Amino acid sequence: MPIFLLSDRIAFPHPNLARKDGLLAVGGDLSQDRLLLAYSMGIFPWYSEPEPILWWSPDPRLVLYPCEIKVSKSLKKILKNKIFSVTIDQAFNQVITSCARIRLQKNEGTWIDEDMIKAYCGLHESGFAHSVEAWYEGELAGGLYGVSLGRCFFGESMFTRISNASNVAFVFLAEYLKSLSFDIIDCQISTKHLINFGAREIPRKDFLKQLEKSLEAPTKKGRWIY
Numbered sequence: 001m002p003i004f005l006l007s008d009r010i011a012f013p014h015p016n017l018a019r020k021d022g023l024l025a026v027g028g029d030l031s032q033d034r035l036l037l038a039y040s041m042g043i044f045p046w047y048s049e050p051e052p053i054l055w056w057s058p059d060p061r062l063v064l065y066p067c068e069i070k071v072s073k074s075l076k077k078i079l080k081n082k083i084f085s086v087t088i089d090q091a092f093n094q095v096i097t098s099c100a101r102i103r104l105q106k107n108e109g110t111w112i113d114e115d116m117i118k119a120y121c122g123l124h125e126s127g128f129a130h131s132v133e134a135w136y137e138g139e140l141a142g143g144l145y146g147v148s149l150g151r152c153f154f155g156e157s158m159f160t161r162i163s164n165a166s167n168v169a170f171v172f173l174a175e176y177l178k179s180l181s182f183d184i185i186d187c188q189i190s191t192k193h194l195i196n197f198g199a200r201e202i203p204r205k206d207f208l209k210q211l212e213k214s215l216e217a218p219t220k221k222g223r224w225i226y
Contacts, residue, residue, distance in 0.1 A: 006055070010034050015042050015057035015204060022058030022189075029053070030119035032126060039147050039154050040215060042208050044188060049113050059204035062187040062194060066178040070198040071171055078164050079171065084134040084141060086172045089223045092124040092131040093117075095143040099157040112157060120156070123147060127221035132173045134165040141165035144173065146185075150215035153177055154186040170197065176226060183214045 004013045006028035018024040024043060028034055030053065038044060038055060047054040071079070078084075100112035123129035124145075130153075131145040142165025144158035153173070160166035174197075177185065187194045190201055202210075 010037055012038060012041055012043055012055065015208060018057045018059070020059075022056045023054060024057050025055040026052050028055070030115055032119070032122055032128075035119060035123060035147075036128065036149070039149055040211075042186075042204070042211050044154065044156075045116070056188075057204060058189055060190075060201035061204050061207040062190045062199050062201050063207060063210075064174065064185040064187055064194065064197060064199040066174045066182055066185060068198045069171065069174040069178075070196070072196070075164060075167055075171065079168060084136055084162075084165055084168045086169060086226075087133045087135065088172075088176065088226045089124075089130050091133050091140060091143070092129065092145060093121055094140055095131040095133060095145050095159070096120055096157070098140065098143070098161075099145070099159045102159040102161070120145065120147075127223070128219070130224050132169040132176075134160075134169045134172075136162050136165065142167075143169050149219050151181065151183045151217045152186060152211055152214040153182060153184070155188065176224075180220065184210055186211075 003023055004025040006025050010033050012025060015024060030045065043055050043057045045053055046056050096112060096117050120129050129145060129147050131143055133143040134141050141162040142160035144155065144166060146153050146155040158166040158170065174185065187199045
């Protein structure tokens with residue numbers, strides 16, 4: 001399959017035209033309209049400097065259905081003891097910046113550069129992007145962020161400074177989305193960590209069908225309140 005070069009026009013080729021590794025297109029920008037269109041089509045940006053913007057739609061797709069989340073005994077104990085306090089949409093900028101910083105500190109590299117941070121902070125201000133924060137003794141210990149459209153939450157990244165902080169945030173997210181009758185959490189690419197939480201791979205065609213159905217519901221825009 002060829003890699004499509006995007007123009008200034010806000011449009012994407014169909015995800016089924018992606019390469020085997022999921023790469024679909026290159027170029028374009030990180031404008032709000034383009035990002036929202038991408039997510040609505042099952043496409044997301046993922047690249048590292050100095051690469052141009054790369055757009056992906058992997059097959060299979062890792063997803064977690066909120067009602068299927070699995071919580072280990074040790075994590076249940078941490079949740080019961082309320083070691084961390086959890087908030088939502090209280091520190092989006094801190095969370096996304098920490099996601100980038102922690103990866104760099106571990107020499108893992110990151111796709112969350114300044115342009116990405118600016119773009120997703122813009123989505124947050126517009127009510128489409130959300131964060132979950134786990135706090136320990138008043139300090140941000142871990143968290144995650146992602147984009148919400150319809151009844152689908154597109155997870156983007158998470159970080160932790162204290163063991164299990166991000167896990168607590170993830171469980172909180174799943175339970176919160178369950179209470180809102182969300183259908184699916186898009187985890188994008190398979191990791192053992194997320195599989196242990198109950199995430200599973202499904203064919204892209206099935207993901208796109210489920211996404212289309214989820215987008216029939218109105219988007220819960222604005223700052224989320226717990």
